Amino acid sequence: MSLSGKDKAVVRAFWDKVGPKASDLGAEALGRMLTVYPQTKTYFSHWADVSADSAQVKKHGATIMAAVGEAVGKDDLVAAVSKLSELHAFKLRVDPANFRILAHNIILSMAMYFPADFTPEVHVSVDKFLQNLAWALSERYR
């Protein structure tokens, strides 16, 4: 389900509104994921505190969301996240199924923070974008 020109425009326009809150969104999404899907905590066994309001979780959520923001508007997602894909494939070895789980929580956080702007039309384009981004992120796995 590749991104149409319209999808890219919708995502870009939504990101213009949402971008300033990216750190909060990322922290929210990651914190929720670790709470609601406890199996994802297995990737963070080196952190003392994996609760939603821990400083490490908030910082890492912001890092993730900044990378998502970098990818918005890029036509070649595979090229854009190639280094990150290598990192996730060879070093972090995160099962790509988890990208979907995080995407769900990113979408949920967007709906929470921007209820009026996160219309169904925006939702479908953002969902497609995150799916494509996840696909690009798993490109180097095998």
Place this chain on the structure above:
Amino acid sequence: MVEWSEQERTIITSIFASLDYEDIGPKALSRCLIVYPWTQRYFGAFGNLYNAEAIKTNPNIAAHGIKVLHGLDRAVKNMDNIKATYAELSVLHSEKLHVDPDNFKLLSDCLTIVIAAKMGSSFTPEIQATWQKFLAVVVSALGRQYH
């Protein structure tokens, strides 16, 4: 059997006690049909679904969204036996409506998003976990009688 703590029961009953079915039902179903357009296959007789605007203003979809949401009431009243409670509805969805059970998860995700948008920060991660657990049990029960 699914175990529910007192806290989880309270969370579920209180969400449903303050739920605006007429608002949330239509929003959840129309969002599902827009975000996952292949789900429209089950609504051929519902009229104009040509674009997002048409779906959002379609009165048949709105009415059906309310109906589906009220369908969850049974689970809330019988949390200790959701599987048996939905046996008949599961047969209906399988034998008569021929709904691919994967769609139940899609609709339940959209319902979660709509509720999160309504409740904002009061939809805490803990409440989200309980809510999603509840919907997962419902979804499993609805798919149980397929063969």
